[in-house]
Amino acid sequence: MGLVKMQKSLQDYTKSLFLEGILDSQFLQLQQLQDESNPDFVSQVVTLFFQDSDRILNDLSLSLDQQVVDFKKVDPHVHQLKGSSSSIGAQRVKNACVVFRNFCEQQNIEACHRWLQQVKQEYYLVKNRLETLFKLEQQIVASGGMIVAFEPGF
Amino acid sequence: MGRETESQFHVLAVDDSLFDRKMIERLLQKSSCQADESSHDPNATSTSPETHQEVEINLIITDYCMPGMTGYDLLKKVKESAAFKSIPVVIMSSENVPSRISRCLEEGAEEFFLKPVKLADLTKLKPHMMKTKMKKENEKLTKEENEVSKPEIKEDSTVIEILPLHQELESEQHEPMLSSNKRKAIEEVISTDRSRPKYNDITTSV
Numbered sequence A: 001m002g003l004v005k006m007q008k009s010l011q012d013y014t015k016s017l018f019l020e021g022i023l024d025s026q027f028l029q030l031q032q033l034q035d036e037s038n039p040d041f042v043s044q045v046v047t048l049f050f051q052d053s054d055r056i057l058n059d060l061s062l063s064l065d066q067q068v069v070d071f072k073k074v075d076p077h078v079h080q081l082k083g084s085s086s087s088i089g090a091q092r093v094k095n096a097c098v099v100f101r102n103f104c105e106q107q108n109i110e111a112c113h114r115w116l117q118q119v120k121q122e123y124y125l126v127k128n129r130l131e132t133l134f135k136l137e138q139q140i141v142a143s144g145g146m147i148v149a150f151e152p153g154f
Numbered sequence B: 001m002g003r004e005t006e007s008q009f010h011v012l013a014v015d016d017s018l019f020d021r022k023m024i025e026r027l028l029q030k031s032s033c034q035a036d037e038s039s040h041d042p043n044a045t046s047t048s049p050e051t052h053q054e055v056e057i058n059l060i061i062t063d064y065c066m067p068g069m070t071g072y073d074l075l076k077k078v079k080e081s082a083a084f085k086s087i088p089v090v091i092m093s094s095e096n097v098p099s100r101i102s103r104c105l106e107e108g109a110e111e112f113f114l115k116p117v118k119l120a121d122l123t124k125l126k127p128h129m130m131k132t133k134m135k136k137e138n139e140k141l142t143k144e145e146n147e148v149s150k151p152e153i154k155e156d157s158t159v160i161e162i163l164p165l166h167q168e169l170e171s172e173q174h175e176p177m178l179s180s181n182k183r184k185a186i187e188e189v190i191s192t193d194r195s196r197p198k199y200n201d202i203t204t205s206v
Helices: A003-019 A026-032 A041-064 A071-088 A090-105 A111-141 B018-035 B073-079 B100-107 B119-144 B178-190
Strands: B009-013 B057-061 B091-094 B111-114
Touching: A003 A111, A026 A071, A026 B119, A041 A111, A041 B009, A041 B018, A071 A090, A071 A111, A071 B018, A071 B057, A090 A111, A111 B057, B009 B018, B009 B100, B018 B057, B018 B119, B057 B073, B091 B100, B111 B119
Parallel strands: B009 B057, B057 B091, B091 B111
Antiparallel strands: none
């Protein structure tokens, strides 16, 4: 595939993530922070997000599976996940965290279990999509091309 | 008659999340790059940071929700401390609670940012950074008036360091630690030649 085509694919793919609500404008803020002095900033910070989130989701599963759920432990985890997903622009993950957190406050265990699954689902979705996006970028760079900043135009 | 003026700007970022610290570090770097036009003269005598045992903090930016101590608690401690109370404090929170915000501002916080913090938010900090920088330069001028005048080279360099702090400020003698690697990086920045782009003036460490 030619370079121009690859770059168009990347633009279209990125655009679709916005249109599906998987990413929001905060992701554009991240891209603004990337430049020649910090060419890998977005992937670095997203990788940190993945590492953090994997750990948090694991901790949350364990906490909710306890005989007696300690909601005081659960809440800071959800708060952290909500915060970092918001900073990345992972809109759907953030929204699911908001609902999840409400049920935690109500100490509704059943609903918490359900919504943890929701959060996980949205998380794996955005993780998958971003990994694909980074692969597309790598292909472009490997072919000697440059990553053009995404212009939402909407 | 110019003076050799060199100001290093140190930001203390307090947040229990490494992710958030990385974000704020980059935001500060980027916003400062846009703010400052720095000129470098390779012949200027630079103050070796290795002779500085103490690091002076010029700005504290802290998260509100932290285990053990809130950003508000930290703010209070800073304002009650004779050594630190003149340092501007900025508080960040992912939660929009108006009473929380006004309480922090009343206690003396310079700004309150809602997370996720954006580049545009940090432009609000520019006047605080400039104010502190000017103050330091003036202090230096007064001091140097009594010394033998050196070759006239005006040099401005802004170095931003992010020093994570997990613990409470226990005593007024608390000094953030700089590893020797970071000091080396600062020294390299100061001695680079003029043709390098401006953002090389910024050093961060997390």
